[in-house]
Amino acid sequence: MRRLGIAVTCAALVGLLVGSPFASAAPAKAATEPAKGQYSSEAEAKASCPTDAVVWVNLQSKIYHVASSKTYGKTKRGAYMCQQDSIAGGFRAPKAPARKSSAA
Secondary structure (H helix, E strand, C coil): HHHHHHHHHHHHHHHHHHCCCCCCCCCCCCCCCCCCCCCHHHHHHHHHHCCCCCEEEEECCEEEECCCCCCCCCCCCCEEEEEEHHCCCCCCCCCCCCCCCCCC
């Protein structure tokens, strides 16, 4: 049974690679191609939103990071966006770190 599953998976992958008629008709969107309102460079984002702040959005966690953040432009899966567009798209600011209380 396991060999059949592996064979089917391999056949599907080969079909995708050679353009088999049995492969999906709609090609998958490239992983590196940004969605609408997302930019691959900071300069593109700044040109598109001159009156708004540019933020880096982490596409996996749905959190945006401002330019002063240490993770700005550094997460594995992300893009630059206008801050207001990122909020409208469901992204949120990172949570503030918990404050330590001092014992008297």
